[in-house]
Amino acid sequence: MICGLKWPTRMAPNGESVISAIAQRTAATSLEAVSADLIHAAFSHSSVGIALCDADFAVRVRNPAIERLIALVPGNGTGALHGLTLIGLLGVEVPPQAEIVSRGGWRGVGDLGLGRKIAGGEVHVTVEAFRGENQASGWLITAREQTAQPALAVVTERQLIARSEKLTPREREVMLALQEGAGNKAIALRLGISPRTVEFHRARILQRFAATSIVDLVRKVTSDVKASMGLVVPSHQ
Numbered sequence: 001m002i003c004g005l006k007w008p009t010r011m012a013p014n015g016e017s018v019i020s021a022i023a024q025r026t027a028a029t030s031l032e033a034v035s036a037d038l039i040h041a042a043f044s045h046s047s048v049g050i051a052l053c054d055a056d057f058a059v060r061v062r063n064p065a066i067e068r069l070i071a072l073v074p075g076n077g078t079g080a081l082h083g084l085t086l087i088g089l090l091g092v093e094v095p096p097q098a099e100i101v102s103r104g105g106w107r108g109v110g111d112l113g114l115g116r117k118i119a120g121g122e123v124h125v126t127v128e129a130f131r132g133e134n135q136a137s138g139w140l141i142t143a144r145e146q147t148a149q150p151a152l153a154v155v156t157e158r159q160l161i162a163r164s165e166k167l168t169p170r171e172r173e174v175m176l177a178l179q180e181g182a183g184n185k186a187i188a189l190r191l192g193i194s195p196r197t198v199e200f201h202r203a204r205i206l207q208r209f210a211a212t213s214i215v216d217l218v219r220k221v222t223s224d225v226k227a228s229m230g231l232v233v234p235s236h237q
Contacts, residue, residue, distance in 0.1 A: 049066030055138055069123065083141055092123070104129050128140045157179060157222050171204070171205055
């Protein structure tokens with residue numbers, strides 16, 4: 001809620017007069033004085049879109065973040081806007097003004113429409129009423145991008161085994177060959193070591209992961225890496 005906001009009779013193009021009024025009131029009621037420059041910087045650089053409207057929903061000030069959002073809509077002008085028009089430009093189905101007023105606020109979700117959806121995400125819009133000194137009142141519109149969470153990376157069992165930090169480089173080579181289903185002699189030939197050395201590495205790996213079979217070993221090694229890296233193992237390799 002913004003307290004003590006007095007709408008100036010003349011609005012500066014960049015909204016500095018409004019920001020100054022907010023800063024003055026904030027400084028008067030806070031333990032620490034907050035400069036107008038600090039308030040203006042926060043308003044201008046916020047990643048949340050902000051629009052300040054008067055009691056009749058005429059947009060008096062809007063910050064760069066909300067300008068960027070509505071600019072995604074082809075043909076959007078840069079002139080004066082009504083609050084409900086701005087909400088519509090954010091891709092939200094606009095309710096009647098009387099409904100917003102009677103409820104004292106409103107929330108909605110949009111996607112900017114016209115095929116310009118933001119990276120698979122949404123735009124969450126909030127309208128809140130506020131009242132300050134001398135019965136001054138208005139509406140605060142905020143818009144925040146909510147992008148979809150990125151999908152977890154999907155890797156194969158072999159990629160996971162190759163990333164295991166609990167295996168030595170030689171053990172990884174043996175483990176990868178075991179995962180393929182190769183026998184001790186085939187692995188020995190491939191790696192240029194004796195079958196007995198292959199058996200030694202195999203026994204050590206099984207013991208380290210408390211595995212009862214190669215299938216069990218592969219499952220435990222890949223699960224261990226997956227847990228440490230947040231990766232998803234495909235059910236079918």
